[in-house]
Amino acid sequence: MRPARALIDLQALRHNYQIAREVTGSKALAVIKADAYGHGAVRCAQALEAEADGFAVACIEEALELRAAGIRAPVLLLEGFFEADELSLIVEHDFWCVVHSLWQLDAIEKAALSKPITVWLKLDSGMHRVGLHPKDYQAAYQRLLASGKVAKIVLMSHFARADELHSQSSAEQVAVFEAARQGLSAEVSLRNSPAVLGWPQIPSDWVRPGIMLYGATPFEEANAVASRLQPVMTLESKVICVRELPAGEPIGYGAKFVTPKPMRVGVVAMGYADGYPRQAPTGTPVMVAGQRSQLIGRVSMDMLCIDLTDVPQAGLGSTVELWGKNILASDVAKAADTIPYQIFCNLRRVPKLYSGA
């Protein structure tokens, strides 16, 4: 059996969820969209359900998967419905629904709903992706109330640059939000992971932690709270071939790496078809036989090469950690010029093995 696998530590997931709660004192929706950022949405939801205030996903398909698996907790649809005919399923399954556009508001007013729904009314406070314009916000709130179709409204917005700890952007967005919601007495939800970890002064009855649940930092810089997070996923495999090469020999596609000296090279059963980033360059850290080493040459579809020259205890069958508790996914992401969000979401083909349920 191919030795590539992702170990998922559900105890670490619960630990990280509790940090989101503890540092904010808020209720926390665990964001498990995109199959829990590659970690497996159903298993993650099951592991958190006893303590979580609810979950958030990107679409009704993801929400239905949770209900089909028996998850009864609240589930928020972060983009609401894409088509009005989803409203009957939203009612049937008690999903909470973001309203980010006026067409969604029109659809709710027109729909015949057998029960009122919970709406999270989204303001565009400066990110300019989705969300109602500040000038429309109060009127939208009043229309929802007047529609008789809504049991509860939570006021929400989303930050564009909360991961930039020296930027004024988040404070400016909060000011826009506060102005737009003046006089409305409803719960609010603003903070994603970087705002949970880095912006303690921003109010939020509900926080929406995603990446931090999986133990990765959203920041470039060190952060005291982020350093308490525990990585949930360990992506590992084994050395399946060892070769001793003299100086001057190319390794892998494109001969992008040429041995500068005699080297001992390990081939690992892991490639970009598993989600390991092909953009990761020579020098990207790995851990082999308990020691840090590095990737060399181009990542192939099913294999990659690592330097064993200074790791004499490593050989055929040695375990290699690509990321996990020792090699941080955020460091691998940075080397590959991307973010941990993307390398987690890209995970595929490898079996996921769960512990700490």
Ligand SMILES: *Cc1c(COP(=O)(O)O)cnc(C)c1O
């Ligand atoms: C994905 C998402 C989150 C979670 O973001 P993280 O940076 O992973 O914490 C929160 N809110 C909304 C609206 C999202 O789309």
